[in-house]
Amino acid sequence: MNRLRHLPTLRIRPEDEISIHFRGKIYKGVAGDTIATLLFANGIRIFSRSLKYHRPRGLYSLEGECSNTFMQVDGIPNVCTEKTLARSGMIVKAQNVVGSPEYDLMGFMDKLSWTMPAGFYYWLFHKPAAIWPLAIKQIRKAAGIGNLSPSFEMKGRYDENYLNADVCIIGGGPAGMCAALAASEHDLRVILLESRPWLGGFFDYRSADYTEDLALYERARALANQVEQTSSVRVFKHTSMIGAYNNNLITAFQQGTENDNFTERYIEIRAESVVVATGCIERPLLFENNEKPGVMQVACAHRLARTHGLMVGMAAVFSIGHDLGLEAAIDLHDLGLNVLCVADVRENGQESKLIAKLQERKIPILKGWVAEKAHGGKCLNGVTLTKIAETQKQKFNCDTLVASAGLTPLTGPLALAGATLAYDDHTGFFLPDKLPNKIYTAGRMLGLSDAFAIETSGELAGLRAAADCGTSLKHEIDAAEKELHALPGPVKGSQFVTATRGGKKTFVCFDEDTTLKHINQALELGFDGPELIKRFTSGGTGPGQGGIPGHNLPLYVRQLQDADNKTVKPTNVRPPLASTFLATYAGGGHVMSKHTPVHSSQVKAGGKMERIGVWYRARRFSEDKSAREEIVNVRNNVGLLDASSLGKFRIHGPDALNALQRVYVGDMSKMAPGKVKYTAMCNEDGCIIDDGVVIQDGKNDYYFTTSTNRAGKTVEWIRYHTRYDGWDFHLINLTDAFGVINLAGPNARKVLQKITDADISNDVFPFTGCQELMIESTIPVRAMRLGFVGELSYELHVSSSFMQAVWDLLKENGEEFGIMNFGLEAQNCLRMEKGHLIIGSESEQRTTLHDVGLGHLWFQQKPEAKTVGAFALKETETQKGRLKLVGIKMDDSSRTPKEGSIIVDEKIRGYVCTARYSNSVAESIGMALVEDHLSIPGTHLKIFEDNLGDQRLSATVVTMPFYDPEGKRMKI
Amino acid sequence: MSLTITCPICGKRNGYEFRYGGEDKEKRPEEDMFTSRAWCSYVHMNKSVAGTQKEWWCHKDGCGAWFAIYRDTTTNLEVSDPNEDGSKAKA
């Protein structure tokens, strides 16, 4: 198609060719084309088939108000192609057709429309009941638009943005731009959202006069320049507002351009005040076949030419209800369209200059006339006009019918923000009746039509919004009010909805194929409110979110009911106002994890790294899943474990001890110098949530450790449980500041002695001792003698920056003693052999301190501190019927149960927490939580596993530890 | 998600930065005086008022402080302390 290449209003770059794939062919277009305009330029007029009747559908609004141009793009269904910019290489497919949009094999459905009255699925198919499952199957096959392949994987990069602003302005037309400029003059941060890829609103495509020597589009571009050069205004183009919540939280999403590093991004803005300047859409004109391809709205036809350089057809009839329709007829005529006739629903009130211009061009104008029926097969080939309330008719042959009843404000954003809307007799608009705090409106949506009035109303709204941010602007606001008052006010709008009451194929909602007939049926059945009728006919529930039927449906219902204008309301809208990818809501899926200071050396040593909480840790260092070699080496020689993820904290200050007494079950006031104290934390229910060691460094100065899992929660926990006390203490999370090396095995002392001069003999530094050591006379290290794995071992807490150095020194000096890395798998088995628990592994939410056999840690005489969980510990100490932690030995040592397997008799009695084949004791052993009556040593347990049929694994309850029961080895 | 909370240290911030700490139930009572039922009620029972309630929040992604605010549960907006005169409005 020949483009109108030299229009100054164009938003395409004709010199940049692009191409997309459609129906096995390549279609060429130019940069700036949407997918729909590109296809239109190639002669495509039918883009899809409708939901129920498979009627052909074409370009209608260019604003995404209906699903007419929804297509599948690059595998993604339901892409609104009239709003999506075309990119080279896109693969576009039609939806909801069997065959092609032109030759849809389901097209016969249109002829069957009489079988599908409003809500037909509610009243058909339920008698006899047996038919219903069959009907569901068929309806599901036919219903819905678009198909998503189950194997489809969403491509692209999805971003999110959380912003703060003083003033957020929705709508980048003249009113919105003026509001932004007015607000930005007062040192405020302004955000401006515009759904099109450019600013300018309804000025952007119009060559009509703004002033004598300036066209509207020139004015719009000048304003846009000014806005974009104002540093305090952040402009988001191609950004649709999708939700508004209280506290002026605005959500939106932005479509990325080829130059952006995101495909789409979710934007959330917290603004002090908000200006809604979303302007108007056109009120669809209701007549027979009002959605036939070839019928389109005024701005659609006008923008096709002025923005995209595409002439809509050869010969056109206009049936309009607003001066913009007259303006478009004149402009398109001048650009070469054969305008056969303009029918205006208004008897009078047209701008006289426009009438004069029509007459100059010898375009017939029929006042008080309207389209009654569109003719043609798949596409339009004629139209019958009729004089309103009379029988006079005229028929025209044409390929285009530009049809619009008038304007209607885009009220969705306002409604979401909580404004109440009321019908206004003068404008015929739904206008805000009551606006929420700090929300303002401006521009065309108030019924204004004069360019200066629109701009001034924007300025006024911008000033009012700015005043909400703490600037005193009384003088400026008064001046702007006065100025606006002197300009033309809201114009009288068309009240007209439809000429006919019949309309088998007069569509109120295109998305759902809802006709006037359906609404009449609903009314006859007693559905008397628009919201009920919306549900019953499903009109307005489609992806267009009420854009097309949102105002027409209640107005038509009112017209039929002769109801009071005051009570009529638009049907409800809900977020998201524009269709958005779920991927956009999901965002980037950032993986946040931490590496220990010796991470890379773990990887280099062949560590199989696993994500444990926020950390990456080595599970094992060989292919052997049981890590047997590592285990044996710790038992016989010496091993090295990176335990840096342990939580590490310092608490100090006058009330440090009080705080520890509050959260730990033990008596923290009795700490021996140079010794660690093993203790635990419970929640208020007495359930164990953490264990660790505490060291007293000085008076009211303590160092303590938590499990990896609790490291991130400990500060919050301690502060929460002391929140009423006003205690004075400092709590510092040192988890990332220090790494931890566990050096364990009978040779541990020999290795450590090689790199320190300190006396670390068992007499000076015994089990549960704690010392500060100097490594190579340089590196200070806090060393503790603990026995988690049951051998002589040193837990070395090393400043993170020295971790690698100490690790390497130990490896080097331990070589002669057979030192080897060990990982979490080895540690897990080693500690299980000792009966040492890991919280969360041998405990669950309802497991108390008593249940895991650690009741002895609880010090009962702490009246002042009121230990968290103490009351419940008292209550549960002798409680019957609880699950208790026991050691189990499998009767068949070659058969280790799966972790989590349930222990059963005629009922479930517990479950296996951890189980391994233990090389150290040559048995299959484990730990289990079982009902207390089964916890006595010697009790036989039956373990259920899948695939065993009626067979059960059998085990016996035994005392723990399994290995070195006297605990001699860790004390050597 | 539209909630903002005024941290006594950091000021008014995005609600995402905070963790809810439950209704205000006043200071831990003397445990000796309690029956197990009364203790359980103190720990687990909530008033769940429709209206203004005092509640605890932790500025977990900020300064880490625990503090109490008043919130209208029907609008999900922070409000001023109803016990003071309305001069110190926050929201």
Ligand SMILES: [Zn+2]
């Ligand atoms: Zn804070």
